[in-house]
Amino acid sequence: MSVAIKICGLSEPESLRAAVTGGARYVGFVFYPPSPRSVAPAMAAELARLVPTGVRAVGLFVDPDDELLEHVTGQVPLDLIQLHGREEPRRIAAIKSRFALPVMKAIKVGGPEDLAAALEAAEVCDRLLFDAKPPPKVAALPGGNGIAFDWTLLKGRTWPRPWMLSGGLTPDNLADAVATTGASEVDVSSGVEDRPGHKDPELVRRFLQAAAGL
Numbered sequence: 724m725s726v727a728i729k730i731c732g733l734s735e736p737e738s739l740r741a742a743v744t745g746g747a748r749y750v751g752f753v754f755y756p757p758s759p760r761s762v763a764p765a766m767a768a769e770l771a772r773l774v775p776t777g778v779r780a781v782g783l784f785v786d787p788d789d790e791l792l793e794h795v796t797g798q799v800p801l802d803l804i805q806l807h808g809r810e811e812p813r814r815i816a817a818i819k820s821r822f823a824l825p826v827m828k829a830i831k832v833g834g835p836e837d838l839a840a841a842l843e844a845a846e847v848c849d850r851l852l853f854d855a856k857p858p859p860k861v862a863a864l865p866g867g868n869g870i871a872f873d874w875t876l877l878k879g880r881t882w883p884r885p886w887m888l889s890g891g892l893t894p895d896n897l898a899d900a901v902a903t904t905g906a907s908e909v910d911v912s913s914g915v916e917d918r919p920g921h922k923d924p925e926l927v928r929r930f931l932q933a934a935a936g937l
């Protein structure tokens with residue numbers, strides 16, 4: 724089984740090169756200033772020049788307004804918009820229509836009751852992303868916290884849109900995560916860092932090697 728990998732939160736040429744030469748199919752740029760992975764649009768535009776054809780550049784946003792989306796999409800050639808906030812279906816549809824880009828909506832999973840949101844979002848988005856729900860009051864970020872959820876919640880489930888698994892993935896737990904959920908695409912950020920917000924090219928390579936062995 725081949726698993727497509729998204730390496731998220733890239734902000735330096737060295738780690739971006741490690742991602743694309745190692746076989747990542749998606750690279751993610753975070754446009755959310757509170758995140759330690761946040762990258763200026765001008766820098767993301769520079770990094771995007773290193774992304775080869777066939778690898779998709781993903782822009783991660785959290786409850787963005789149109790002004791931010793215009794500012795970023797006007798200078799960074801994105802292939803996909805990732806919405807990782809509290810965007811409701813109507814807002815997702817409006818973004819998709821106005822910016823003419825496919826949209827991937829993050830669904831925060833803490834328990835089985837959270838999965839209904841995936842079906843609602845699937846009516847308007849192009850792809851789904853299942854991530855761990857941040858624990859209240861502990862995590863400051865709406866994602867990128869290196870926290871996994873109970874993968875068995877996805878076991879045997881099917882979804883009306885292509886989907887990715889994320890949340891606390893590492894080179895060491897990737898095989899178990901994929902075997903449990905049946906994911907064919909996964910997204911990682913913290914699990915390939917040596918400190919918050921800083922990608923370790925060696926860990927990026929290890930993650931991609933772990934995926935290639937599946």
Ligand SMILES: O=C(O)c1ccccc1N[C@@H]1O[C@H](COP(=O)(O)O)[C@@H](O)[C@H]1O
Pocket residue numbers: 731732751753755758759760761783785807852854864865866867868869870889890891892910911912913914
């Ligand atoms: O990476 C971030 O800083 C981030 C900030 C705000 C929302 C989402 C963010 N990242 C996404 O979170 C998940 C899980 O990341 P991790 O591997 O557990 O660190 C992933 O989809 C990232 O794209």
